[in-house]
Amino acid sequence: MRKTFLLILTSILIVSCNSKIENTLEDIIDNFSFNKTKSNSTEIIIKLYDITTTKRRITDVEFFVSKKEFKVINKQQLENFDKVFLNAKKTGYCCCPTAVYSIHFLNKKEELDLFYVDTASI
Numbered sequence: 001m002r003k004t005f006l007l008i009l010t011s012i013l014i015v016s017c018n019s020k021i022e023n024t025l026e027d028i029i030d031n032f033s034f035n036k037t038k039s040n041s042t043e044i045i046i047k048l049y050d051i052t053t054t055k056r057r058i059t060d061v062e063f064f065v066s067k068k069e070f071k072v073i074n075k076q077q078l079e080n081f082d083k084v085f086l087n088a089k090k091t092g093y094c095c096c097p098t099a100v101y102s103i104h105f106l107n108k109k110e111e112l113d114l115f116y117v118d119t120a121s122i
Contacts, residue, residue: 034115037105037112037113038078038081038082038105040105040107040112041078041105041106041107041112042073042106042107042108043071043072043073043106043107043109044071044072044078044081044103044104044105044106045069045070045071045072045103045104045106046069046070046071046072046101046102046103046104047066047068047069047070047101047102047104048066048067048068048069048070048099048100048101049064049066049067049099049100049101049102050067050099066102099118100116100117100118101116101117102114102115102116102117103115103116103117
Protein backbone atom coordinates (compact mmCIF):
# COMPACT_ATOMS: atom_id res chain seq x y z
CA MET A 1 0.00 0.00 0.00
CA ARG A 2 2.81 2.38 0.89
CA LYS A 3 4.64 1.64 -2.39
CA THR A 4 1.48 2.39 -4.36
CA PHE A 5 0.99 5.67 -2.52
CA LEU A 6 4.61 6.72 -3.11
CA LEU A 7 4.37 5.77 -6.77
CA ILE A 8 1.21 7.86 -7.23
CA LEU A 9 2.73 10.79 -5.32
CA THR A 10 5.93 10.65 -7.40
CA SER A 11 3.92 10.47 -10.62
CA ILE A 12 1.89 13.51 -9.63
CA LEU A 13 5.03 15.48 -8.81
CA ILE A 14 6.67 14.58 -12.13
CA VAL A 15 3.57 15.47 -14.12
CA SER A 16 2.97 18.73 -12.26
CA CYS A 17 6.54 19.91 -12.82
CA ASN A 18 6.28 19.55 -16.57
CA SER A 19 4.34 22.56 -17.89
CA LYS A 20 3.67 20.95 -21.28
CA ILE A 21 2.00 17.97 -19.63
CA GLU A 22 0.18 20.31 -17.25
CA ASN A 23 -1.15 22.36 -20.18
CA THR A 24 -2.21 19.18 -21.99
CA LEU A 25 -4.07 17.93 -18.92
CA GLU A 26 -5.72 21.34 -18.51
CA ASP A 27 -6.83 21.27 -22.17
CA ILE A 28 -8.28 17.77 -21.75
CA ILE A 29 -10.25 18.83 -18.67
CA ASP A 30 -11.46 22.04 -20.37
CA ASN A 31 -12.48 20.15 -23.52
CA PHE A 32 -14.31 17.51 -21.50
CA SER A 33 -16.24 20.17 -19.57
CA PHE A 34 -17.08 22.14 -22.72
CA ASN A 35 -18.10 19.03 -24.68
CA LYS A 36 -20.24 17.78 -21.80
CA THR A 37 -22.01 21.14 -21.65
CA LYS A 38 -22.56 21.09 -25.43
CA SER A 39 -23.95 17.56 -25.40
CA ASN A 40 -26.40 18.40 -22.59
CA SER A 41 -27.69 21.48 -24.41
CA THR A 42 -31.02 21.62 -26.20
CA GLU A 43 -30.49 25.23 -27.26
CA ILE A 44 -27.48 27.50 -27.77
CA ILE A 45 -27.73 31.26 -28.03
CA ILE A 46 -24.79 33.16 -29.51
CA LYS A 47 -24.71 36.93 -29.17
CA LEU A 48 -22.29 39.22 -30.99
CA TYR A 49 -21.17 42.42 -29.32
CA ASP A 50 -19.24 44.87 -31.53
CA ILE A 51 -17.16 46.86 -29.07
CA THR A 52 -15.60 49.13 -31.70
CA THR A 53 -18.81 51.16 -31.82
CA THR A 54 -19.02 51.68 -28.06
CA LYS A 55 -15.31 52.29 -27.34
CA ARG A 56 -15.95 50.79 -23.91
CA ARG A 57 -14.06 48.11 -22.08
CA ILE A 58 -15.18 44.51 -22.29
CA THR A 59 -15.64 44.08 -18.54
CA ASP A 60 -19.24 45.21 -18.78
CA VAL A 61 -20.20 43.31 -21.94
CA GLU A 62 -23.50 42.21 -20.39
CA PHE A 63 -24.66 45.84 -20.57
CA PHE A 64 -24.02 46.14 -24.31
CA VAL A 65 -26.84 45.66 -26.76
CA SER A 66 -25.98 42.68 -28.91
CA LYS A 67 -25.41 43.48 -32.57
CA LYS A 68 -26.64 40.06 -33.70
CA GLU A 69 -28.17 37.06 -32.04
CA PHE A 70 -28.09 33.50 -33.35
CA LYS A 71 -30.10 30.58 -31.99
CA VAL A 72 -29.12 26.96 -32.39
CA ILE A 73 -32.29 25.02 -31.70
CA ASN A 74 -32.61 21.89 -33.85
CA LYS A 75 -30.49 18.75 -34.10
CA GLN A 76 -28.89 19.70 -37.44
CA GLN A 77 -27.88 23.12 -36.12
CA LEU A 78 -26.41 21.54 -32.97
CA GLU A 79 -24.34 19.17 -35.14
CA ASN A 80 -23.17 22.07 -37.31
CA PHE A 81 -22.23 24.01 -34.17
CA ASP A 82 -19.84 21.18 -33.25
CA LYS A 83 -18.04 21.61 -36.58
CA VAL A 84 -17.12 25.20 -35.69
CA PHE A 85 -14.72 23.88 -33.06
CA LEU A 86 -12.95 21.24 -35.15
CA ASN A 87 -10.06 23.56 -36.04
CA ALA A 88 -10.40 25.99 -33.14
CA LYS A 89 -7.31 26.77 -31.11
CA LYS A 90 -7.24 27.66 -27.46
CA THR A 91 -5.20 30.83 -27.11
CA GLY A 92 -4.41 33.32 -24.42
CA TYR A 93 -6.09 36.61 -23.68
CA CYS A 94 -6.67 38.91 -26.65
CA CYS A 95 -5.65 42.41 -25.56
CA CYS A 96 -7.57 44.42 -28.12
CA PRO A 97 -10.55 42.47 -29.43
CA THR A 98 -12.90 44.11 -31.88
CA ALA A 99 -15.78 41.81 -31.04
CA VAL A 100 -16.95 39.63 -28.21
CA TYR A 101 -19.32 36.70 -28.49
CA SER A 102 -21.30 35.30 -25.60
CA ILE A 103 -22.35 31.67 -25.94
CA HIS A 104 -25.21 30.60 -23.69
CA PHE A 105 -25.81 26.86 -23.34
CA LEU A 106 -29.37 26.01 -22.30
CA ASN A 107 -31.27 22.86 -21.52
CA LYS A 108 -35.03 23.44 -21.62
CA LYS A 109 -34.58 27.16 -20.84
CA GLU A 110 -32.23 26.46 -17.90
CA GLU A 111 -28.78 27.98 -18.45
CA LEU A 112 -26.08 25.33 -18.14
CA ASP A 113 -23.10 27.56 -18.80
CA LEU A 114 -21.96 30.80 -20.39
CA PHE A 115 -18.73 31.42 -22.29
CA TYR A 116 -17.23 34.62 -23.67
CA VAL A 117 -15.09 34.55 -26.81
CA ASP A 118 -12.81 37.46 -27.77
CA THR A 119 -11.99 37.93 -31.44
CA ALA A 120 -9.50 40.12 -33.26
CA SER A 121 -11.84 40.41 -36.26
CA ILE A 122 -15.48 39.80 -37.05
